Amino acid sequence: MSSNGRMTPTLAPASMREVMSQFATGVIVLTVGGEHIHGMTANAFSSVSLEPPLLLCCVSHGAVMHRAVSSERRFAVSIMGADQEPLARYFADKERPLGPAQFEPVDWRPGPRTGAPLLQGSLAWLECELSDSYDSGDHSIFIGRVLNSTRGAGQDGLLFFDGRYRRTAAG
Numbered sequence: 667m668s669s670n671g672r673m674t675p676t677l678a679p680a681s682m683r684e685v686m687s688q689f690a691t692g693v694i695v696l697t698v699g700g701e702h703i704h705g706m707t708a709n710a711f712s713s714v715s716l717e718p719p720l721l722l723c724c725v726s727h728g729a730v731m732h733r734a735v736s737s738e739r740r741f742a743v744s745i746m747g748a749d750q751e752p753l754a755r756y757f758a759d760k761e762r763p764l765g766p767a768q769f770e771p772v773d774w775r776p777g778p779r780t781g782a783p784l785l786q787g788s789l790a791w792l793e794c795e796l797s798d799s800y801d802s803g804d805h806s807i808f809i810g811r812v813l814n815s816t817r818g819a820g821q822d823g824l825l826f827f828d829g830r831y832r833r834t835a836a837g
């Protein structure tokens with residue numbers, strides 16, 4: 667409701683998506699290990715707090731990942747480097763296999779703290795335990811407490827802007 671008492675018009679999903687596409691983000695793959703092994707490309711990701719170290723990722727209620735994180739309560743984040751666009755596309759593709767078969771074509775190692783897949787060649791990795799979750803609209807905000815973090819050797823990042831993958835310019 668606005669201050670003059672009228673209903674605030676709702677922004678259509680397509681308009682929301684189009685406007686938000688002008689906000690450049692990095693790209694991550696969120697992963698869960700164990701019984702609910704799964705991976706999903708995401709860009710609704712942010713750090714939240716330094717002490718304690720907390721981050722967030724927003725996950726659609728309709729995503730397989732939603733149940734995986736809610737059930738396993740531990741997850742990992744692989745931050746995509748400039749050369750990992752094919753991996754980002756793969757983990758956003760609804761046609762990919764589910765379960766352990768999903769990771770057969772992928773180079774990964776289990777995270778030491780969570781068992782969640784850490785994707786080789788990423789810029790950095792974070793392992794988290796689920797600290798809080800908030801339902802908000804059609805997504806949940808999952809807050810992860812960081813248990814472990816590692817930097818990789820790569821330098822250039824994968825970006826998502828205006829509906830397209832791009833890469834950071836070196837230098």
Ligand SMILES: Cc1cc2nc3c(=O)[nH]c(=O)nc-3n(C[C@H](O)[C@H](O)[C@H](O)COP(=O)(O)O)c2cc1C
Binds near residue numbers: 709711725757760
């Ligand atoms: C660049 C990019 C960013 C995305 N970011 C998110 C996100 O932050 N949260 C989300 O729920 N889905 C996001 N998606 C959509 C999911 O990756 C996609 O729907 C995926 O197939 C869902 O996987 P699942 O249902 O198997 O878990 C994004 C897709 C792309 C291409």
